[in-house]
Amino acid sequence: MIYAVIVTFNPEIMNLKKLVSELINSDVEVVIVDNGSIEPIEPSLGGQLISLGRNLGIASAQNKGIDFSIENGAKNIIFFDQDSSISDDLFINKLYQPLKSGKSFISAPVFIDEQKGFVYPIVEIKKNGSRVKHYPSVIEKNFLVNNVISSGTMVNVEVFKTVGKMAEELFIDYVDTEWCLRAHSKGFTITVVPSARMVHSIGDKSVKLGKFYVPIHNPIRRYYRIRNAFYLLRKSYIPKVMSLREILFSVVHQVVIVFVSPGKRIDYLKALGKGLKDGLLGRFN
Numbered sequence: 496m497i498y499a500v501i502v503t504f505n506p507e508i509m510n511l512k513k514l515v516s517e518l519i520n521s522d523v524e525v526v527i528v529d530n531g532s533i534e535p536i537e538p539s540l541g542g543q544l545i546s547l548g549r550n551l552g553i554a555s556a557q558n559k560g561i562d563f564s565i566e567n568g569a570k571n572i573i574f575f576d577q578d579s580s581i582s583d584d585l586f587i588n589k590l591y592q593p594l595k596s597g598k599s600f601i602s603a604p605v606f607i608d609e610q611k612g613f614v615y616p617i618v619e620i621k622k623n624g625s626r627v628k629h630y631p632s633v634i635e636k637n638f639l640v641n642n643v644i645s646s647g648t649m650v651n652v653e654v655f656k657t658v659g660k661m662a663e664e665l666f667i668d669y670v671d672t673e674w675c676l677r678a679h680s681k682g683f684t685i686t687v688v689p690s691a692r693m694v695h696s697i698g699d700k701s702v703k704l705g706k707f708y709v710p711i712h713n714p715i716r717r718y719y720r721i722r723n724a725f726y727l728l729r730k731s732y733i734p735k736v737m738s739l740r741e742i743l744f745s746v747v748h749q750v751v752i753v754f755v756s757p758g759k760r761i762d763y764l765k766a767l768g769k770g771l772k773d774g775l776l777g778r779f780n
Contacts, residue, residue, distance in 0.1 A: 624736025
């Protein structure tokens with residue numbers, strides 16, 4: 496039995512309704528875990544609704560969805576963000592096949608940007624901390640990596656017994672990265688299925704600088720991004736070079752955002768200072 500855990504926080508209801516409908520039509524049991532949205536999610540939307548009442552973070556919400564799914568007989572769990580969308584009727588089946596055959600315990604799709612239409616790279620982390628970016632074509636064969644984003648990722652529930660669940664102290668950013676690298680350190684790799692494609696939106700908006708799209712999140716989200724990069728540095732299974740690069744990139748990214756966000760410069764500067772301070776002092780709760 497496959498369960499889908501969708502974490503919501505002030506979602507666009509029509510998008511969420513479409514995703515729930517797509518999943519139900521694919522014979523997936525849907526669990527919506529709402530992180531205290533201003534407008535309550537209606538139970539009539541479909542699936543099982545778990546209302547947390549306040550924003551506990553994506554990691555905590557995912558864990559509650561995992562617990563509920565396992566308690567109700569789930570054998571595999573697939574995770575989604577509220578702004579994700581699938582249009583391929585075979586999407587779920589494509590991701591399930593590597594798990595069903597026993598060739599893999601974790602599978603993941605390829606993402607298409609909702610607004611720009613480009614393919615997001617799948618970033619593999621090498622032992623020395625360097626990165627390899629994969630841009631798989633739709634006809635490419637399945638391949639293995641050690642790092643993907645959580646949305647669209649399907650996991651056999653047996654994995655959680657060995658790896659554990661999501662690190663709730665991270666609240667939001669790097670939750671998927673930390674879990675994937677922790678899983679890899681315990682012998683699990685991730686099968687990417689290039690033929691399984693879904694639409695995804697990363698960032699509240701983005702700006703183009705040269706050939707790069709720079710995602711723009713709100714100041715609170717940017718705080719977690721900076722702070723949590725220091726969390727990675729403290730984990731033995733995460734390459735130090737990678738962690739240091741993430742700290743540097745997060746700071747540089749923040750400076751760029753300050754320059755392109757004239758109305759919120761003070762807020763972004765405060766987020767930068769607080770993120771650096773809490774990260775350095777190890778304040779993750």
